[in-house]
Amino acid sequence: MTAPELVLTPSEMKQADRDAIASGIPGIKLMRRAGRAVAECAEKLASPGAAIVVAAGPGQNGGDGFIAASLLAERGYRVTLGLLGPAERLMGDAAEAAQGWKGGIVPIEDLRFDDADLIVDALFGTGLARDLGGEARLAVERMNASAKPILAVDLPSGIDGDTGAVRGAAVRADRTVTFAARKPCHLLMPGRAHCGAVEVADIGIPRPILEARGGTLFANAPALWRHRLPRPGLTSHKYERGHTLVASGGATRTGAARLAARAALRIGSGLVTVASPPEAIGVNAAHLTAIMLRGCDGPEGLHTILQDQRFNALVLGPALGVHAGTRAMVTVAVHARRSLVLDADALTSFEGLASELHGAFSHAPTVLTPHGGEFTRLFKGRPDLLDPESKIERARRAAAYTGAVVLLKGADTVITAPDGRAAINENGTPYLATAGSGDTLCGLIAGLMAQGVPAFEAACAGVWIHAEAGERFGPGLIAEDLAELVPGVLRDLLR
Numbered sequence: 001m002t003a004p005e006l007v008l009t010p011s012e013m014k015q016a017d018r019d020a021i022a023s024g025i026p027g028i029k030l031m032r033r034a035g036r037a038v039a040e041c042a043e044k045l046a047s048p049g050a051a052i053v054v055a056a057g058p059g060q061n062g063g064d065g066f067i068a069a070s071l072l073a074e075r076g077y078r079v080t081l082g083l084l085g086p087a088e089r090l091m092g093d094a095a096e097a098a099q100g101w102k103g104g105i106v107p108i109e110d111l112r113f114d115d116a117d118l119i120v121d122a123l124f125g126t127g128l129a130r131d132l133g134g135e136a137r138l139a140v141e142r143m144n145a146s147a148k149p150i151l152a153v154d155l156p157s158g159i160d161g162d163t164g165a166v167r168g169a170a171v172r173a174d175r176t177v178t179f180a181a182r183k184p185c186h187l188l189m190p191g192r193a194h195c196g197a198v199e200v201a202d203i204g205i206p207r208p209i210l211e212a213r214g215g216t217l218f219a220n221a222p223a224l225w226r227h228r229l230p231r232p233g234l235t236s237h238k239y240e241r242g243h244t245l246v247a248s249g250g251a252t253r254t255g256a257a258r259l260a261a262r263a264a265l266r267i268g269s270g271l272v273t274v275a276s277p278p279e280a281i282g283v284n285a286a287h288l289t290a291i292m293l294r295g296c297d298g299p300e301g302l303h304t305i306l307q308d309q310r311f312n313a314l315v316l317g318p319a320l321g322v323h324a325g326t327r328a329m330v331t332v333a334v335h336a337r338r339s340l341v342l343d344a345d346a347l348t349s350f351e352g353l354a355s356e357l358h359g360a361f362s363h364a365p366t367v368l369t370p371h372g373g374e375f376t377r378l379f380k381g382r383p384d385l386l387d388p389e390s391k392i393e394r395a396r397r398a399a400a401y402t403g404a405v406v407l408l409k410g411a412d413t414v415i416t417a418p419d420g421r422a423a424i425n426e427n428g429t430p431y432l433a434t435a436g437s438g439d440t441l442c443g444l445i446a447g448l449m450a451q452g453v454p455a456f457e458a459a460c461a462g463v464w465i466h467a468e469a470g471e472r473f474g475p476g477l478i479a480e481d482l483a484e485l486v487p488g489v490l491r492d493l494l495r
């Protein structure tokens with residue numbers, strides 16, 4: 001089994017770095033390996049003898065740049081190196097690395113990026129401490145304006161390692177070489193869009209050290225949850241594969257529930273039932289075959305249906321309407337202690353009422369699937385949940401607050417669990433931004449939970465499978481296609 005990919009924050013990386021040094025690997029050795037990885041990548045991007053311009057900063061990121069510059073010069077490249085600030089201010093390993101550089105050092109403002117075949121951006125890495133200004137900002141702007149290929153060392157300078165935000169200005173790299181593990185900025189937007197292709201170089205920090213310092217943040221990929229995917233055995237009965245219930249909206253708002261229901265069935269829920277308001281029974285009946293149908297008149301109706309313990313997973317929200325009735329249905333579902341996915345109207349109906357959700361979901365597996373706007377409305381008046389700059393931190397706090405797994409949607413969907421685990425998804429496709437796509441996602445997650453997949457893994461797998469299906473279809477994708485693509489994705493995952 002492949003181990004899940006760890007993502008380390010800049011401060012976790014710094015601690016791991018210190019642990020590695022304490023374990024007997026000298027810091028300069030780590031820097032040499034980092035610089036060598038950069039040089040090797042540069043060699044793939046620039047033809048022999050090409051002109052390489054290295055922009056080095058005042059910290060260790062600059063140190064990596066000095067090492068790479070020295071190696072590339074030894075290998076016959078025409079290397080020019082510019083430094084931000086005086087060379088005398090370089091300290092520690094970076095100062096040692098600079099001593100190994102036999103070429104000249106030009107002030108950063110005199111570097112001519114237009115003459116380069118390749119630019120190596122070693123201005124700032126994980127130590128960026130404030131917005132770029134002055135010469136640093138000018139250098140970044142000139143690099144970008146040159147339109148020359150840029151290789152970023154560790155991360156594109158100006159990108160915040162924790163949040164992926166642009167701090168004043170940021171390099172737009174074609175390639176990024178990072179060390180030991182990816183950082184959040186390589187996966188979170190807009191940082192991800194600034195990185196180009198990201199390569200992770202092993203600089204010899206042992207995985208147990210990385211696990212001890214990180215270990216709670218992951219890239220969302222099958223390695224994180226594939227082992228939890230249900231594999232029905234020869235004797236499996238449909239009732240053992242769970243029964244998902246999806247609440248439908250009124251007569252003119254029934255499609256969302258059917259999309260969710262179909263997705264739940266495709267992902268393997270043994271049975272799926274749409275719970276329909278009486279006035280919408282006819283419309284729903286006309287469109288359902290393998291999916292069953294039950295009349296359900298509001299919260300009381302839901303309460304009655306849930307007396308049947310076989311309904312073990314529930315989707316509430318899509319097209320239910322924003323009103324007290326929807327809130328009451330959520331309350332019924334919470335009291336029934338079934339696996340629960342809450343989306344759209346079920347979330348918006350609690351606008352400004354976040355306190356009602358405090359600890360509300362700690363008794364049964366629950367997944368909340370807001371997009372940014374829904375998240376903001378839901379937690380209105382809770383600056384502790386809304387203000388953190390990091391999307392991961394906002395989602396983590398919301399999970400801790402509500403007791404639910406929180407899936408905060410976007411091009412960089414983040415999934416967090418109340419116990420602090422978090423995953424960042426990166427296989428999304430813009431074609432997923434289509435009507436009904438979110439309803440399908442709810443169905444996938446509920447369908448997995450109906451089969452006993454824990455909430456965090458179900459949410460992570462649901463997001464990934466949903467995105468993979470969208471990616472396989474590409475242009476012209478509509479929500480109806482998504483569920484039909486799930487079997488192909490599942491087949492490959494279960495191989």
Ligand SMILES: NC(=O)C1=CN([C@@H]2O[C@H](COP(=O)(O)OP(=O)(O)OC[C@H]3O[C@@H](n4cnc5c(N)ncnc54)[C@H](O)[C@@H]3O)[C@@H](O)[C@H]2O)[C@@H](O)CC1
Binds near residue numbers: 031058060062064131
């Ligand atoms: N495993 C690791 O942690 C390793 C890290 N290495 C490198 O070390 C880097 C981190 O080094 P540092 O902590 O020295 O940090 P950086 O080199 O990223 O930058 C810190 C320096 O930049 C200055 N600075 C910060 N923000 C500024 C701004 N907006 N304008 C002007 N100056 C600013 C600081 O005063 C400090 O001098 C990593 O990104 C990586 O490239 C590698 O050398 C090897 C191993």
Ligand SMILES: [K+]
Binds near residue numbers: 061121122123155157
């Ligand atoms: K950099």
